[in-house]
Amino acid sequence: MSASLPKVFALLGPTASGKTSLALSLAEQFPIEIISLDSALIYRDMNIGTAKPSAEELEAVPHHLIDIISPLESYSAAQFVSDCVDLVEEIHTHGHLPLLVGGTMMYYHALTQGLNSLPEANPQIRAELDKLKQQHGTDFLYAQLQRVDPITAARLPAGDSQRIERALEIYHITGVPMSSHLAKQENRQSPLNVCTLALLPADRARLHTQIATRFHSMLAQGFVEEVEALRLQYPELHPDLPSIRCVGYRQAFDYLNGTTNYSTFVERGITATRQLAKRQLTWLRKLNPEHVCDPFNPAGLQEHAQQLIQQFFAETDLI
Numbered sequence: 001m002s003a004s005l006p007k008v009f010a011l012l013g014p015t016a017s018g019k020t021s022l023a024l025s026l027a028e029q030f031p032i033e034i035i036s037l038d039s040a041l042i043y044r045d046m047n048i049g050t051a052k053p054s055a056e057e058l059e060a061v062p063h064h065l066i067d068i069i070s071p072l073e074s075y076s077a078a079q080f081v082s083d084c085v086d087l088v089e090e091i092h093t094h095g096h097l098p099l100l101v102g103g104t105m106m107y108y109h110a111l112t113q114g115l116n117s118l119p120e121a122n123p124q125i126r127a128e129l130d131k132l133k134q135q136h137g138t139d140f141l142y143a144q145l146q147r148v149d150p151i152t153a154a155r156l157p158a159g160d161s162q163r164i165e166r167a168l169e170i171y172h173i174t175g176v177p178m179s180s181h182l183a184k185q186e187n188r189q190s191p192l193n194v195c196t197l198a199l200l201p202a203d204r205a206r207l208h209t210q211i212a213t214r215f216h217s218m219l220a221q222g223f224v225e226e227v228e229a230l231r232l233q234y235p236e237l238h239p240d241l242p243s244i245r246c247v248g249y250r251q252a253f254d255y256l257n258g259t260t261n262y263s264t265f266v267e268r269g270i271t272a273t274r275q276l277a278k279r280q281l282t283w284l285r286k287l288n289p290e291h292v293c294d295p296f297n298p299a300g301l302q303e304h305a306q307q308l309i310q311q312f313f314a315e316t317d318l319i
Helices: 019-027 055-060 077-093 105-113 123-136 138-148 150-155 161-174 178-184 204-221 223-233 249-256 262-287 301-312
Strands: 007-012 032-037 097-102 193-199 291-293
Touching (some): 007 019, 007 032, 007 301, 019 032, 019 097, 019 301, 077 105, 097 105, 123 138, 138 150, 138 161, 150 161, 161 178, 193 262, 193 301, 204 262, 249 262
Parallel strands (some): 007 097, 007 193, 193 291
16 A cells, blocks of 8 residues: 555664765765654754855755754644655645654654654643752652553653653553553554655764764864854743754753853763764664665665655656
């Protein structure tokens, strides 16, 4: 059945693995339009810390789902799936090839495996959990989650207050751990025919070096100044908003608030980015993508990606 669905080629990988540069190189060979699979690039005025493509790159190749909401707003996996399906169909009508590029694996999972039928938010329970967090801290909530849902707690960082509160909320609403809900969730037919190439570095140390190098480059480009400008432009911003949970931004907030010094900020920013990459790699291995390449062994990487795209779209009359 998937053969009759609209086709999209997905290029996945951890942060700093070279997805953007490979995608732009492929766009020189094919009539590509890029759909961002990145939950950080959706925010306007957050450019340096999210490694957003430059203005020249955005102009050279059509990009979608970038700069679509303010840092004060939120965007769900369900919204992504709906927008992505519409965009793939629209790009096909242009006679172009849709290329999905990024590392937000929750979005990819929702697109390919279906959305979770979890309960809607309960404002009263959320308010109670938030009150507990203000009184006792995130560690207190995490300890509660470890007692009622150790499986979910084991896969969440201890400081991820947003997801910890959501897991506790689901437990209090239903009386059943979130992990049990997810275990019963049946996979659904994807609305798209997706072919996936994952960039999986064999040398984790090299990825870590690349992450540190890029973070220092962001600082040189004015990342701290960008966050200062954000705080002035959006006075309502606070560290628990999804936008400020993007790696680097919360650490920059702490530094600008005077709770850490500069060297600690840099160290924590790099560490948070490495932890993100680790989670992305764990997701990727579980997803078992059809095609895998090492981005740090570039011999033939672009040629291999070109061949895969050529084969995948061969019957669509788009190549």
